[in-house]
Amino acid sequence: MALYSIIDHFIPLQDDRLLEIADRLDPKLHHTQVLPVSVCRADGEEISPEKMLLPEALPAMELKHGESVCLDFGDHQTGYLTLDLDFAGSHPDAPAHICLQFAEHLQEFTENSAEYKGWVSGSWIQEEKVHIDVLPARLALPRRYAFRYLKLTVLDTSPKYRLVIRGAECDAVSSADDTDLSACAPADPELKQIWKICVRTLHDCMQSVFEDGPKRDRRLWMGDLRLQALANYCTFRNLDLVKRCLYLFGGTRFPDGRVSACLFTEPRVEADDTCMFDYMLFYPVVLEEYLAEKEKEGADRETLQDLYGIAQQQIDLALAQVDADGIVHGDRLGTVFIDWAPGLNKDGCAQAVLIYAIDYAVRLAVRKGDKERAAVLREKQALLKQAARKVFWEEKEQCFSSGGQKALATQVWMVLARVASPEEACRIFDRAEEFNRECGMMTPYMHHYFVTALLSCGRKEEALAHIRWYWGSMAKAGADTCFETWVPEDPKASPYGGSVVNSYCHAWSCTPAYLLPVWFPEA
């Protein structure tokens, strides 16, 4: 996720008690030493797997001015790089000036970072220029990177010496337990590959919080958390990390109580001054799903007690933006995100997400024994559904339309909110291709909701076929981890104005790690 708003003099509401509980749940990071599995010279443009040699070949690849090597660490890593550098030839008489480029996907090396002019900061591009005064040197870079490939280019030596890389090592970090999960993998080889990519994605995004992506934005987003938590329950089952994130979001909010779209943990925990309507409404969803999951191990009354009020507050804040016609104006509270698809009209989706979130708020009320609240919510939900039906349902066309647009996302969310009857819903997806042409989907995040909408109508085979096609095409495009944004027909699509800042390990895209074991245990 990457989206921003700017509020002057924003001072978040801080709840120190909640933040202390979150702090106590700060996970220990597991460290794994990872060495390159293959290397190649990269002086030209193209780096291809066929050119790769065993890493033992590395020290002999002596590098002169302008020359490059590429190191392949075998799989996506989130971690710290250390290089053992040396020289060949005469004693160095000038510093070595090197450029280090980190890539999650080889495509990143084909892009010129200097040409990027998008709206997301170019500072996310993982590229460092370093001077080394004394050789041999052990160069331990202080920043964390997300990468499988490292390209080292010698910007300058002197004619007296060549740079030699004696060794390279990644100290990979994750708060995911390194339990071997392969026994849970689907048997079908194609699905197994998809599942593997998804699990690796989640693993590399699980740090001291669930990060959206370890390359960018490296932080906790509410809507992303919802999908990460689901995948986590079926894989690493680090329930405390979900709890920690819920306490963080609860502990630092907008002054009016809204849960922020994302938050920072460094140098101290602080809500971003960005609110997203749909993201805010996922707070009760994640809380309810966490408690349901936790219940399998024994109830967690404290968390319900601590966070119930905040979860219900999100619904109330949204309900306050419902006008007399029963339609919510989500954009008064923050951006309605839904998906990066250009031109998507989001009014219908906003209404549907609120109805959807109330389902979870009701369950929370029931769990809390708050019958009155449950009844009120059910009533409000019914009115919202009625209004949605009235405003967005096209009787003649038998589908939903928002602002005159029959986007696939609108159908998906209305189905998930059960604004359509089961029969209507099922028929809608007969025409998925038609809605997709009108306004399609850009992110695996949205594709997840499409798949769950298909599943909610019992279109299981189609749901599996979609996973196989969509995530499978990502795998075929060389994914080791799930891409943040993916349009199979347009592999370089980016919502940011340049794919060089795209994240190729983004946990909102990893939900087949949840969908496959839960819905297709037989696959």
Added chain:
Amino acid sequence: MALYSIIDHFIPLQDDRLLEIADRLDPKLHHTQVLPVSVCRADGEEISPEKMLLPEALPAMELKHGESVCLDFGDHQTGYLTLDLDFAGSHPDAPAHICLQFAEHLQEFTENSAEYKGWVSGSWIQEEKVHIDVLPARLALPRRYAFRYLKLTVLDTSPKYRLVIRGAECDAVSSADDTDLSACAPADPELKQIWKICVRTLHDCMQSVFEDGPKRDRRLWMGDLRLQALANYCTFRNLDLVKRCLYLFGGTRFPDGRVSACLFTEPRVEADDTCMFDYMLFYPVVLEEYLAEKEKEGADRETLQDLYGIAQQQIDLALAQVDADGIVHGDRLGTVFIDWAPGLNKDGCAQAVLIYAIDYAVRLAVRKGDKERAAVLREKQALLKQAARKVFWEEKEQCFSSGGQKALATQVWMVLARVASPEEACRIFDRAEEFNRECGMMTPYMHHYFVTALLSCGRKEEALAHIRWYWGSMAKAGADTCFETWVPEDPKASPYGGSVVNSYCHAWSCTPAYLLPVWFPEA
């Protein structure tokens, strides 16, 4: 100095005993905390003293994408930079990517480092690009820089925040004692300014060895050491540092015993595989001058004992390259440097430098009580002078010519070697301008020898006028320290193919700190 040769599989002769003595003399570095004295925005091209504000203005100069500030530390510094960085606006949602450029002279900021294509490594350009993940941050750069000015440019933030510089500090280092030397300064204001610049230059080049320049090459060169030692005797009088350097040069040499043109001290002491004929011959010169200076405080028999053989060996190695015609072929042992003046024929100079060095070797022999050696050397010297007279003296033209060229440098060295009679020598400098036109001088290093040649003929007034004009023009060009290379008519001249790698604090240029007090105590 910067010049190189490459010898495959070069293994220097190491004398551990000498290197241990050198190591014991490794000086303590003095640290001085230096704060900026003024600051200005530097978004456009020009930074001029008139635009500078008090440093208190710095934190208010909030920097967006592409914006710059310039900090002036008041004088040339050799040291380490620490910045206190912060932000204004919303919590940073992306790293700050900054570029730091260090300049000894403002001219460096007008040069585009990316365009430099010279033969000296561009890695000497003092420019760093750094990502800062968390703000506020205390950024302590690990490398040492030579600078008065710092330019910080924000390559990228995000629209959510501006970068703020709360403070900046230089931890300046030098092995020169911070004694106030101003009482020794000439009274004449112009000369005082020249003297001040020279003393600062020496101060900032005195580190764990006498470095040629703290920007480039940051190491000990033999010919540079000769002039640094002279200036040191009249200023900081760190005699142990000269002794240390003599032991270093003695302790790591060419396998045949030649003193290397320069040496490295990191990661361990090691001679460079570059020999320069004239530089090698300065070893007995520096040793003799050190002992003479040391004698004022009490004799240093150990150093004479330890290094005498090495000093005499340099002469013998050179004499072995004298052919039957009595002319030395210096280039068989290494480059003959003399000066960077393009097209200079160096045959005559090489002959003269050998004759000149023998003077010092004779004095060493006398000091050692080695009468036989002294006698042999005097005899050899006489033959060399005869041959020089025969081959290089143009009776008709009453000047010296080398390869058909009557360069000023050739006249200077022949006069210093006393190949001309005092009367001839004196008349030669009546025509200095003529020889200068034929082939002039490019470095203050060569200008020093020109001045001493004038002084050797008693042309004292002219010598002072030359100091006033040549070093004075450097001061007028904004020098805080002496430039490595300086042609007043061509301020951007560089022997390296681009002035961006020029050093603007080069100790071989600081000899007015010696010439003025010794030759013009009345000035």
